[in-house]
Amino acid sequence: MTTTENSVVYMDNNATTMVAPEVIEAMMPYLTDYYGNPSSMHTFGGQVGDAVKTARKEVSQLLGCDAEEVTFTSCGTESDSTALLAALRAAPEKRHIVTTRVEHPAIKNLCENISSFTGHKYRVTRLKVSDEGLLDLDDYAKALTEDTAIVSVMWANNETGVVFPIEEMARMAKNRGILFHTDAVQAVGKIPINLKELDIDYLSLSGHKLHAPKGVGVLYVKKGTPYVPFMSGGHQEDGRRGGTENVASIIALGRACRLAGEMMEEENTRVRRLRDKLEDGLLSSIPRSLLNGNKENRLPNTSNISFEFVEGEAILLHMNRYNICASSGSACTSGSLEPSHVLRAMGVPFTAAHGSIRFSLSTYNTEQEIDFVLGKMPQIIADLREMSPFWPGE
Ligand code: PLP
Numbered sequence: 279m280t281t282t283e284n285s286v287v288y289m290d291n292n293a294t295t296m297v298a299p300e301v302i303e304a305m306m307p308y309l310t311d312y313y314g315n316p317s318s319m320h321t322f323g324g325q326v327g328d329a330v331k332t333a334r335k336e337v338s339q340l341l342g343c344d345a346e347e348v349t350f351t352s353c354g355t356e357s358d359s360t361a362l363l364a365a366l367r368a369a370p371e372k373r374h375i376v377t378t379r380v381e382h383p384a385i386k387n388l389c390e391n392i393s394s395f396t397g398h399k400y401r402v403t404r405l406k407v408s409d410e411g412l413l414d415l416d417d418y419a420k421a422l423t424e425d426t427a428i429v430s431v432m433w434a435n436n437e438t439g440v441v442f443p444i445e446e447m448a449r450m451a452k453n454r455g456i457l458f459h460t461d462a463v464q465a466v467g468k469i470p471i472n473l474k475e476l477d478i479d480y481l482s483l484s485g486h487k488l489h490a491p492k493g494v495g496v497l498y499v500k501k502g503t504p505y506v507p508f509m510s511g512g513h514q515e516d517g518r519r520g521g522t523e524n525v526a527s528i529i530a531l532g533r534a535c536r537l538a539g540e541m542m543e544e545e546n547t548r549v550r551r552l553r554d555k556l557e558d559g560l561l562s563s564i565p566r567s568l569l570n571g572n573k574e575n576r577l578p579n580t581s582n583i584s585f586e587f588v589e590g591e592a593i594l595l596h597m598n599r600y601n602i603c604a605s606s607g608s609a610c611t612s613g614s615l616e617p618s619h620v621l622r623a624m625g626v627p628f629t630a631a632h633g634s635i636r637f638s639l640s641t642y643n644t645e646q647e648i649d650f651v652l653g654k655m656p657q658i659i660a661d662l663r664e665m666s667p668f669w670p671g672e
Contacts, residue, residue: 287647289556290603291487292436292464292580292638297530298489298537305491305530316523317514326525333532337496340535341481342472349497349518350528351508354463354484355384357497358430359395360508360519361459361480362388365428366396368457368504372427373398376456378405378413379623380437384482385430385461386619401425410572411440411624419450428457433465433481437607437620437636438571439580441469445476452477457503463487467538468545468577479503485527489640490534494527541641549639550578552648556637557581559652564659565672568630570607570621579639582607584621584630587669588662593635596658602651607634629668 288296314323316330331345338345351357362375362385377389388395389402403421405413413431422429429451434441444460451458459480465471467488473481480503485494499505499518511520538545560583561567570582585593590606597604607618616622617631626634637651663669 285601287600287602287650289637289639289643289647289651290605291640292439292636293605294486294492295489295640296642297491298534300537301490301530301533304533305526308526308529312525316525317512329529330523330525333528336532336536340466340471340539341483341498342474343498344501346516347473347498347501349499349515350523350531351495351497351519352493352524353495354382354461354482354487355495356508357482357484357495358382358384358459358461359388360497361482361499362392362428362430363395363508364499364504364506365457365459365480366392366398366400367506369427370398372425373400374423374425374427375400375402376405376418376421376426376429376431377402378407378431378442380407380411380435380440380620381430381432382436382461382463384463385432389430400427405431407440407623409625411435411438411570411620412572412575413442413447415443415446415450418447422451422454422456426454426456428459430459430461433460433462433471434468434577435571435620436464437618438582438624439464439577439638440571441465441575441577444478448477448479464577464580467535467542468579470542473498473500485531485534488534488538490531491527494524494531496531544641546578549641549643552643552645553579553581553637553639555645556639556648556651557583559648560655563652563656567659570624570626570630570634580636581638582634582636584626585633585635585659586630587666588633588659590617590633590635592662593633593658596662597635597654600650600654602654605636605638607631607636 314326316327334345337348448458457479463484466483481498483496486492566586568584621631
């Protein structure tokens with residue numbers, strides 16, 4: 279991607295990512311020549327079945343698990359729902375869920391409406407986070423009870439990039455005989471994961487966050503862990519998920535996982551350096567700008583910065599004039615003036631939470647793009663502050 283005034287400077291990779299050219303190349307034959315059904319008896323279908331098998335292996339290698347523990351789904355949200363509901367059905371006598379206040383709506387809203395899915399009332403403990411978005415393991419230990427059916431905690435936060443101590447949390451749940459799910463949609467491909475060494479029972483991931491297309495995900499279920507399909511149907515996915523496989527996207531996800539494994543070092547060095555350059559540049563050149571989230575325990579690609587006394591959506595509109603894409607933590611388009619539940623849980627003051635912008639990079643971002651954004655942002659914020667009746671001046 280280039281950085282002329284007419285091209286897109288894409289810094290919204292936690293929302294979705296560009297499909298990698300190698301991934302498109304790998305999936306295309308399965309939209310054109312190899313269109314057979316992987317369940318068919320003939321060789322034509324069998325070839326497709328073999329390709330799905332390879333993709334499953336590639337996913338398992340990135341996760342450090344067995345291929346049989348990988349079930350393809352339609353998205354991260356489906357994986358999250360499947361895991362949670364399977365765990366609750368496995369322990370019908372238990373009526374308590376432990377989660378956090380900063381989960382993605384895929385888990386947050388499911389927990390809020392859990393009785394409509396299960397027909398039972400559940401007590402839900404939502405762990406609080408510190409002003410830097412971190413969890414307190416003592417609070418967590420106290421939240422686990424005899425009645426807890428499942429813990430569901432995201433590996434990395436989509437808004438701030440803050441990474442939770444999932445290894446330790448899974449171990450603590452295991453010691454209490456409690457099932458553990460992690461929504462790793464933002465973590466997979468960005469930080470190393472080796473499920474063989476961990477006590478995680480269920481893990482969700484989503485293809486479109488790691489340079490595969492939208493509409494494909496994975497649910498990892500540890501061997502021996504209780505499992506109930508989310509929907510009933512054919513024998514696909516070893517009976518774990520009925521429905522003819524989304525073959526081309528599955529092949530794409532396999533290739534994307536292979537690429538992610540190969541590029542992990544790069545993500546952790548080059549992308550981190552670009553992110554830090556962007557972050558340091560913005561914080562030092564724009565007065566009253568603040569970092570949201572712990573600086574150390576964080577994904578290498580994410581930076582969430584509040585620009586006090588300006589509205590996030592107004593900032594985005596001005597950025598959009600230069601084709602700079604990012605996200606805002608405020609939610610005015612939804613008709614509410616409430617800032618994001620994540621920033622609220624962290625206690626970010628109102629004047630800062632409203633002006634938060636999430637920059638999320640990928641391996642396709644360039645130094646030139648960082649310089650371009652650093653060149654534009656101070657003026658954008660200064661112009662908006664000039665118009666703001668709330669801006670008290672520097
Ligand atoms: N969980 C997290 C942490 C996410 O960031 C997202 C997407 O933004 C999801 C779940 C949902 O994934 P999908 O869009 O594949 O349903």
